[in-house]
Amino acid sequence: MAKLDSLLFPVFDALRRQGVPLGVSDYLLAVETIRSGLGLEDAARFKELCRLLWTKSKEDQELFEIAFAELIEPQLQIVSTSELVTATPINTSPSETPPSTISSESTLKNSEFQSQSQSESKTETLDEQVPFRPKPSRQLFSFKLDRVEQPRHYYFTMRLPISQREMAGIWRHLRRPQRTGVLEDLDVEGTIDSICRTGTFIRPRLQARRRNQAKLVVLIDQQGSMAPFAPLVNAVIESIERGGLLGKVSLYYFHDCPEGFLYERPSLTSPLPLEVVLNSQAKNNSVVIISDAGAACGYYDGTRLADTKAFIKTLGTYTYLYAWLNPMPSNRWLATTAGDIATIVPMFYLDKEGLNDAVNILRGHPFPPEVGTYE
Amino acid sequence: MADLAKRQYRGDGKCPYELLPEAWTEPEPYRAAKSLIEAVNVALYLRRPLLLEGEPGCGKTRLAYAVAYELGYPLHACYIRSTSRAQDLLYDYDALSRLYDIQERSSGSTQGKALPTLPRKNYMTLGELGKAIEQSQNDIPSIVLIDEIDKADIDFPNDLLLELDRLQFNVKEVPGCSFDALKGKKREERRNLLPLIIITSNREKELPKPFLRRCLFYYIEFPDQAILKEIVKSHFQAEITPLFETAIKRFWELRSLRNWRKIPGTSEFLDWVTILERDERAKKISDKALATKPITNLPHLETLVKTQPDRDALAKLRKQDG
Numbered sequence: 001m002a003k004l005d006s007l008l009f010p011v012f013d014a015l016r017r018q019g020v021p022l023g024v025s026d027y028l029l030a031v032e033t034i035r036s037g038l039g040l041e042d043a044a045r046f047k048e049l050c051r052l053l054w055t056k057s058k059e060d061q062e063l064f065e066i067a068f069a070e071l072i073e074p075q076l077q078i079v080s081t082s083e084l085v086t087a088t089p090i091n092t093s094p095s096e097t098p099p100s101t102i103s104s105e106s107t108l109k110n111s112e113f114q115s116q117s118q119s120e121s122k123t124e125t126l127d128e129q130v131p132f133r134p135k136p137s138r139q140l141f142s143f144k145l146d147r148v149e150q151p152r153h154y155y156f157t158m159r160l161p162i163s164q165r166e167m168a169g170i171w172r173h174l175r176r177p178q179r180t181g182v183l184e185d186l187d188v189e190g191t192i193d194s195i196c197r198t199g200t201f202i203r204p205r206l207q208a209r210r211r212n213q214a215k216l217v218v219l220i221d222q223q224g225s226m227a228p229f230a231p232l233v234n235a236v237i238e239s240i241e242r243g244g245l246l247g248k249v250s251l252y253y254f255h256d257c258p259e260g261f262l263y264e265r266p267s268l269t270s271p272l273p274l275e276v277v278l279n280s281q282a283k284n285n286s287v288v289i290i291s292d293a294g295a296a297c298g299y300y301d302g303t304r305l306a307d308t309k310a311f312i313k314t315l316g317t318y319t320y321l322y323a324w325l326n327p328m329p330s331n332r333w334l335a336t337t338a339g340d341i342a343t344i345v346p347m348f349y350l351d352k353e354g355l356n357d358a359v360n361i362l363r364g365h366p367f368p369p370e371v372g373t374y375e
Numbered sequence: 376m377a378d379l380a381k382r383q384y385r386g387d388g389k390c391p392y393e394l395l396p397e398a399w400t401e402p403e404p405y406r407a408a409k410s411l412i413e414a415v416n417v418a419l420y421l422r423r424p425l426l427l428e429g430e431p432g433c434g435k436t437r438l439a440y441a442v443a444y445e446l447g448y449p450l451h452a453c454y455i456r457s458t459s460r461a462q463d464l465l466y467d468y469d470a471l472s473r474l475y476d477i478q479e480r481s482s483g484s485t486q487g488k489a490l491p492t493l494p495r496k497n498y499m500t501l502g503e504l505g506k507a508i509e510q511s512q513n514d515i516p517s518i519v520l521i522d523e524i525d526k527a528d529i530d531f532p533n534d535l536l537l538e539l540d541r542l543q544f545n546v547k548e549v550p551g552c553s554f555d556a557l558k559g560k561k562r563e564e565r566r567n568l569l570p571l572i573i574i575t576s577n578r579e580k581e582l583p584k585p586f587l588r589r590c591l592f593y594y595i596e597f598p599d600q601a602i603l604k605e606i607v608k609s610h611f612q613a614e615i616t617p618l619f620e621t622a623i624k625r626f627w628e629l630r631s632l633r634n635w636r637k638i639p640g641t642s643e644f645l646d647w648v649t650i651l652e653r654d655e656r657a658k659k660i661s662d663k664a665l666a667t668k669p670i671t672n673l674p675h676l677e678t679l680v681k682t683q684p685d686r687d688a689l690a691k692l693r694k695q696d697g
Contacts, residue, residue: 021584026401036390040419048410052417057578058428058594071575168581172529180654201478204471209458214529243529 004031007072012054014067019163022059029053043076060339061156119207158178158231159350164239170355172244174286174362177210183210215248216240216362217281221291222253222266229327235292236325256291257307274311279320286362287315287322292335295328301337308341312373323358325350344373379567380515382446386412386417388609391416392447395515399450404609405434405441406602414593415442422562424437424539424572426587429595432640435575438595439520440575449510451503451570459527461534464504467550479632495549504582507570508542511556519572525580539589542569598641600627610645611652618655622648628670630677633688639679647678669696 012027030053033039039049047068055061183206210328218240220226221234240249252262252272261271294304315322325346326338333339333347341347346361346368348354361367376644382392386407394400407415415438418425427435430644443450453464477492501509507519525530538544540555557565574590576582598606603623608615626644660674668674671693680686 021588023588026588033417033421036420038420045413048413049417051415052591052593056426056590056592061594062590165581165584169583172583175529188470191474201474204474239581242579 004034005074008034008050011050011064011067014071015054015060015063018063018157019165020054020056020063021165022054026054047072048074070100072153073322108317145177155340158235160232160235161349162355163164164235167236167239167355168242170352170359171240173356173359174214174216174243175212175362176214178206178213179210180213181208181211181295183208197290212248215281215285217259217277217285217287218249218251219262219287219289219291220251220253220264220266221256221289222268223255225292225296226327227255228296231291232327236290236350250275256294256303258311259307274314278315282315282318284319287319288325288358288362289322289329289345290325290350292326292338293324293326293333295326295333298332298336300335300340305338309373310345312345317374319364321364322346323348323361325355325358343371346371381418383414384412384442384445386445388441388445388483390445390447394447395449395517397449397510398447398594399440399443399518401444403438403441403444405437405506406605406609407441408596408598408599408602410600411438411593411595414591418573419446419571420566421591422566422569422571424574424590426590426592427575427595428578428592429555430597430638430640432642433595433597434641435595436520436522436686439518439573442571443518446518448571449515450520451501451507451517452520452522453503454522455524455527455530455531457509457526459531461538464502464521464535464540465544465585466502466505466546467500467506468495468499468546469500470548484550486697496552498638499546499549499552504538504627505544505554508538508544508556509556511565511569512554512558514568516568517570519570521572521574523577524574525576525578525582529583531582533583536585539572597630603627603641603644604644606641607648611648616655616662618660618665619648620649621662621666622651622671625665625668625670629673632670632692636684637682643679643681647675648676650675667669669693671696 008027008030012022012030016022030050033049033053034046039046050068051061051064056065062355090210185207187205188205191201195201218237220237226233237251252264253266253268254262255268258274260274262274262277264270264272293308294301312322322345324345325349326333326342326347328338329351330349333342338347346358348358378392386405386409388402388404407559412514413423427438429435440450440451442448473493473495480492502520507517509515543552543554556569562569600623603626604615607619607623611619626639626647632639649664651660652672653661665674671689673679676689680689
């Protein structure tokens with residue numbers, strides 16, 4: 001059991017660290033399945049079994065490939081396919097209690113096959129004959145000459161302050177289920193109520209189904225100081241689109257501060273007047289602004305502050321559900337424009353708690369006490 | 376039915392087992408990759424839901440039909456819409472017609488004696504998953520297909536968690552009516568009698584983590600040339616003429632031509648080959664002609680290229696080539 005653990009656990013741990021939703025029961029399930037004999041026919045089947053049990057999306061599969069290649073493949077390569085003939089399922093293992101003669105290096109030189117079966121007898125902790133367990137390090141030396149040096153691959157994953165999956169989960173909270181549309185559901189309470197009032201049953205009362213009426217307008221600061229945050233912003237946009245608000249998200253772009261125009265494309269082309277956009281999209285809907293608000297520049301810019309104040313005032317006439325997401329952490333806002341903008345708009349850092357608070361504000365929670373456009 | 380534990384999916388389109396009552400008997404020409412066959416058998420052994428993702432048109436839905444046919448199990452297909460609720464999969468209680476019936480009977484009683492009211496159970500109809508659980512309660516396993524689960528509202532997978540885990544549900548409108556596939560025993564004991572649930576998703580929405588944890592995940596890749604040939608063979612029972620081979624080659628070329636907005640998939644390819652076969656029988660095209668036509672000018676491209684941006688891009692390429 002210990003040997004199987006040492007084989008599987010590193011991969012499991014690597015996947016968990018990357019954010020794949022796995023739990024203890026998944027690990028135990030994998031161990032149980034392998035012990036019952038599935039996936040032991042060859043190395044490829046073993047890999048497929050682990051991939052089937054432990055990955056939950058295409059991206060997870062890529063992470064799995066890397067982890068598996070790095071951690072398990074080197075162990076598996078020791079076993080050549082000829083020994084897999086000796087693979088025995090769990091129910092015949094008691095009859096094959098191995099002889100206790102522990103082989104030393106000298107017997108290794110006799111024959112490859114003999115040493116393989118003897119090394120399998122060595123692992124006394126595992127009752128089943130799992131054909132490709134990692135061997136004790138002494139015997140590895142005799143096979144190292146046959147092994148080709150593995151080329152190292154580097155796979156760069158984004159380390160975001162919050163993973164895309166978590167973001168999608170938080171955006172899911174932005175829902176406004178309201179009963180609108182065609183009346184199709186039977187309103188049991190209402191029907192009973194009308195029967196009680198009138199004493200007879202004339203017709204049933206119908207009500208509409210609850211639909212998610214939340215609409216989100218996303219205003220994104222592009223280029224300039226926001227250029228290094230492009231992958232993070234893309235991850236946020238993708239998580240919003242996957243968060244369940246299908247079709248009711250509009251994206252607009254600006255640079256530094258939306259002064260009179262918003263752009264439809266990330267390259268800051270095809271402008272639309274600000275008031276037109278707000279009038280058509282933002283009325284009573286949630287608006288989120290993603291921008292560093294000058295925190296990445298590191299200095300205080302009075303004109304930027306004044307422009308932003310004017311913009312927030314305009315925005316406030318259309319909707320009160322707005323929040324500001326800042327990719328810079330809050331300790332970097334001090335003494336920059338962002339510090340002052342944070343007093344007029346609820347501003348949050350793009351991590352789990354900050355995003356949670358922002359979505360609460362977008363749902364209609366009251367602003368934090370010190371924030372507001374007071375004059 | 377003692378061989379339930381030994382039934383395996385082989386991917387060859389034949390059913391060597393005894394058919395269960397109400398089994399799916401329509402043969403389904405489906406060619407699965409080896410790893411997919413393995414995945415189905417592992418899911419069958421563990422009786423965990425199998426989540427399939429892949430390009431649209433790569434055969435996620437048809438797999439369930441193929442598995443049901445080969446194993447001789449009955450099939451329950453639930454096609455999810457955006458307005459689906461988890462409860463609809465389990466049962467539907469028609470409160471309205473019961474109310475109407477009661478009114479009718481009580482008004483009819485002014486003429487004679489009062490008629491007894493019908494039991495509530497008559498007004499309950501089981502949904503597909505509910506039927507599968509009922510069959511499991513009667514010791515008959517089945518295959519349940521939940522198609523395009525990401526179309527539904529985001530709460531839908533979460534509402535299904537308990538039912539997927541424990542395979543039991545109560546009908547709250549009918550007191551004392553409950554269905555339990557496990558019958559109080561442990562899951563391992565009744566494993567071979569539980570339904571196998573196959574779920575397909577188009578990746579439009581992110582599924583919640585507790586739901587993903589309970590499923591086994593498999594991504595169906597686009598088949599390679601060899602499997603594509605097998606698929607064509609199994610769909611068109613006649614032997615392969617050279618036209619089919621040329622079609623496969625040209626289709627592969629077309630796929631690698633550019634970054635498609637909607638890349639042509641297996642089902643589009645089969646439609647195209649059907650039309651080409653008809654043309655070949657009517658002597659309108661031969662395989663040599665197909666091989667020599669420029670890639671942007673293949674016949675019946677409208678079956679393969681489905682979006683305007685793709686068509687515009689092809690038209691541009693056509694102009695470039697002259």
